[in-house]
Amino acid sequence: MRANWIVASITDDNPHWNSSSHFAYRDTPTSQPGKDPQHDLTYIDMIGIKDPVRSSVPETVRTCQRVVLFVRKVAGDNILTAFKIVQERHILSEGGLDMEVPEFRALSTNEKKLAIPRLQVFARSSPADTLVLVAWLKEMGQVVAATADSARRRWR
Numbered sequence: 001m002r003a004n005w006i007v008a009s010i011t012d013d014n015p016h017w018n019s020s021s022h023f024a025y026r027d028t029p030t031s032q033p034g035k036d037p038q039h040d041l042t043y044i045d046m047i048g049i050k051d052p053v054r055s056s057v058p059e060t061v062r063t064c065q066r067v068v069l070f071v072r073k074v075a076g077d078n079i080l081t082a083f084k085i086v087q088e089r090h091i092l093s094e095g096g097l098d099m100e101v102p103e104f105r106a107l108s109t110n111e112k113k114l115a116i117p118r119l120q121v122f123a124r125s126s127p128a129d130t131l132v133l134v135a136w137l138k139e140m141g142q143v144v145a146a147t148a149d150s151a152r153r154r155w156r
Helices: 056-066 079-089 101-105 109-118 127-139 148-153
Strands: 004-010 019-026 042-049 097-100 119-123
Touching: 004 042, 019 101, 079 097, 079 119, 097 109, 101 119, 109 119, 109 127, 119 127
Parallel strands: 097 119
Antiparallel strands: 004 019, 019 042
């Protein structure tokens, strides 16, 4: 008998993980019309991923905000994971916007110009998407600095 594997991503607010996946299988075909694809599953395991926050990060972010630096999180993560990271690091400020790249791409030019100054979480971002955001910020007269893996990219 062949097992049909299903991987389901959990999107609830789990305080212990940035993201988690649950694994289950079914011994019956998955293409049964009218049936919920998540029926009759045998649960196997869960994997959680956590990026621990260095103790100095939240205070560093607050210092940047006090001297009027606008801190943004640009990530390849989905919006829920990116938002959780932002919350732990105290990056999101009042009036800050969070958005995934597909939503950003769908905006008109005027809508982008209105959204970018408030954009603090830019999720599902590829390196090319990040460069587009940087180009917009520079066009708007902003100075852009980066940390972590994005700092290794060259922005000109």
